[in-house]
Amino acid sequence: GYYSVRATHTAGRGTGCSSGPCPELVTDQRLCQSKSHQDSVLSALNQQRKDGLLCDVTLVAGDQKFHAHKAVLAACSDYFRAMFSLCMVESEADEVTLQGVTSVGLKHALDFAYTGQVSLQ
Structure with missing residues (x-):
């Protein structure tokens, strides 16, 4: 599925186990986590970049x-972070x-910033 539910440890050892010490049990917290959220957001931003959108x-x-997008550049590069945020x-x-x-160099840098990969052919 698109989303997974992962339990997080929030309490001590469970009770009522019949054999040996009980492993850590989750009592009341669950985390809903997308397996591909980061990739899909970056992919959408890359498509926006290609389309000149936003x-x-x-x-x-x-x-x-x-x-x-300044935010993408600043997140990927100290150079751009300084350029866009230090007055x-x-x-x-x-x-x-x-x-x-x-x-060519800038194209490769942008491709890497938006996809995490670059073709150097």
Whole structure:
């Protein structure tokens, strides 16, 4: 299924066991956890990036422009986290030109940020 339910340990040992000490038993908490939530959210954000949907920054490298989400970039990179959160002029800019970065290099970096993988062919 899409969601799994995992019990969490919240109490001491159980009682009423007929043989030996009882293992830790869960008394009152359960956690509903998606097995694929992170992957599906990142996949949806990547599709939004490709479609130019809900993107809040355009990165320019060489002669190419790339749409992206500042939050995704900041979550994946200390460089972008500083750029977008430390009162730098880029934090308010809709378009940021990256000096010394090739368009191929930026494409690979963005692909990795949004998918966790990159093709270096």
